[in-house]
Amino acid sequence: MRHSRNRIDHSARDPRETPARGERPGPALPPAAVRALQLQRTAGNQAVSGLLAGHLPVQRTLAWHGKPVATYEDLPQEDRDRIKKSIDAVYGMFVQPVIEAMIDDRRIHRVTVGLAVKEIPKIIDLLFEYEKNPPKPSPDNPRSRIALQLLEKQQEAKKLNSKVKTSYAETVSVPNLREFNRFLDTNPAFVDYLTKAGIRIFFRSKSANNIGGLYTHADRIVHLEPGVEGERPGIFLRLLLHELGHASFQRMLMTTKPDALNQDEQAFRDAWTVLRRNNGQYLLGLDLGRGRQPDERRKYQAGDFMEFCAENFMHRVTAPGLLNKHLMTINKPGNHVPQDVRDAWRDAIVILDKYVRLLLR
Structure with a gap:
């Protein structure tokens, strides 16, 4: 589902910044933290309690040239094209996965076309290295986190495809892949039913555009429209x-x-x-x-x-x-x-x- 591209309200303040009348002021937040809260609020991705699946929501916020985006489709088409034209063709297929991994990361990334062109090849080279030799313990720096998230997505998508026939499982966010795999692991009889019935799941299906989802009985395909794969896990x-x-x-x-x-x-x-x-x-x-x-x-x-x-x-x-x-x-x-x-x-x-x-x- 697409999110609107709202302008950042620089005057917006978090409740922790300004105490209510009669309260003692708390410690001031660092400017970076204030900025992060503004970005998060503007993109409509604030953490909420009682998430359907019982997990904290994915932050799903990226600062693209200073503007908050919540999906890869929110990036201007001309920016996406410029990135792909500016990097080696072998890395072009990874532009969307890397950007989506940045969106899913627990920290807000501030990215420009130039930075994306510079970082995507380095992240993918690291991914190739981790495929052969996963790091122990996992390093905690932005480039490594993104590479490891891409590695986990590959593993979870492969695990899903070992249970159910799918198309474009690799486009589903890591938290959603984890959640669905967990459900299938818990319910092997359901996996058995889907297999015997010949049910296939088509993620990012244009057949379901603007309706969320669709099941076509004739070919036994479950279609989910583009954007659903990035919804909150629950x-x-x-x-x-x-x-x-x-x-x-x-x-x-x-x-x-x-x-x-x-x-x-x-x-x-x-x-x-x-x-x-x-x-x-x-x-x-x-x-x-x-x-x-x-x-x-x-x-x-x-x-x-x-x-x-x-x-x-x-x-x-x-x-x-x-x-x-x-x-x-x-x-x-x-x-x-x-x-x-x-x-x-x-x-x-x-x-x-x-x-x-x-x-x-």
């Missing part, structure tokens, strides 16, 4: 597992016969028919980032039975605690939730859990 995993929910739970649930419904599909559809009323008032909606707020996710499910299938599979496998809390609220005595809504959720969960146990056992 959001990335949920968007991916929503699409994999189409490819797994929905695929298992729905009959291929156009004029017939099996018993489980009929029960799940009946529950959806009740829960979709009033724009999905009693459905669970989670915050999945810009353009995917809870109310929008409820309406999304209410408008399409297949999205109801995929979204609730995602809820059950990535946020079981939040789904259970929602159900407890629905069934809380005295909260005036209609009885048919309570019954619909009861029936839906029975079907959902039946298939999740088959997929994730």
Whole structure:
């Protein structure tokens, strides 16, 4: 997802810089720290608690010619072209991975076209060296951190491709590769299902442009639009597992016969028919980032039975605690939730859990 290129507000101040009225002033932050906070705030990447996956968010901020950018696509096209034309062709394919590694790094990098042209070959030469002889202990300097991050990305992408067929896994950020690999390691039965069903994942797919994700049943491909691979780990995993929910739970649930419904599909559809009323008032909606707020996710499910299938599979496998809390609220005595809504959720969960146990056992 693209982030807007806002100008840096040099007048903006962090709460730690200016005490509230009546408070004693704290120690002044160094200018570099103040600048870092300004960059971070302007790019909209402040750390927030309660991240979906339970991890601190990736900082994802780079100062490019003094302006904050959060994705490689935020760099002006002419700057990207100048870099590639100015370095040896063997290094040209590494321009985007290196810039993205700088964005993902825990420290803010201040980069210009000239600096990128100078540093990218050195970083890649170091990467080639580390591929043969990884350093022990790992040196902590910017060039080495970027090279090691690229090495880890190669390893995580290779690990993912050993489990599931993918396209462009190497474009996914290291934290997201780690998170998805961890999920697959924990759920070998799901890996087995995806393998036997011939499911493939296409990252940065133009087929999913402006819609986030898409599952095409005919060729059994899960598509994720460019930008999703760089989302925060929790959001990335949920968007991916929503699409994999189409490819797994929905695929298992729905009959291929156009004029017939099996018993489980009929029960799940009946529950959806009740829960979709009033724009999905009693459905669970989670915050999945810009353009995917809870109310929008409820309406999304209410408008399409297949999205109801995929979204609730995602809820059950990535946020079981939040789904259970929602159900407890629905069934809380005295909260005036209609009885048919309570019954619909009861029936839906029975079907959902039946298939999740088959997929994730």
